[in-house]
Structures are given as structure tokens and as C-alpha cells.
Amino acid sequence: MSKFPSQADVVIIGIGGIVGASVAHHLIELGWKN
Numbered sequence: 001m002s003k004f005p006s007q008a009d010v011v012i013i014g015i016g017g018i019v020g021a022s023v024a025h026h027l028i029e030l031g032w033k034n
Contacts, residue, residue: 008034 010032014020 005034010034 010027012020012023
């Protein structure tokens with residue numbers, strides 16, 4: 001099992017849902033990496 005990072009700039013709860021996936025998509029487009 002992989003370990004979770006000890007810190008993150010953004011944490012999206014519920015990534016399996018359409019809203020979480022949309023937020024992740026837009027953050028990636030804006031250049032967010034972690």
C-alpha cells in the first residue's frame with residue numbers, strides 16, 4: 001500500500017464524483033501539481 005503525502009496544497013474530498021473530478025480538472029489546467 002502506498003503512503004499518503006505528509007503535506008499538500010489542495011485536498012479534494014470525494015474525487016469519485018463529478019464535482020470533485022471537475023475541480024481536479026480545472027486545477028490541473030491552472031497548473032496545480034500536487
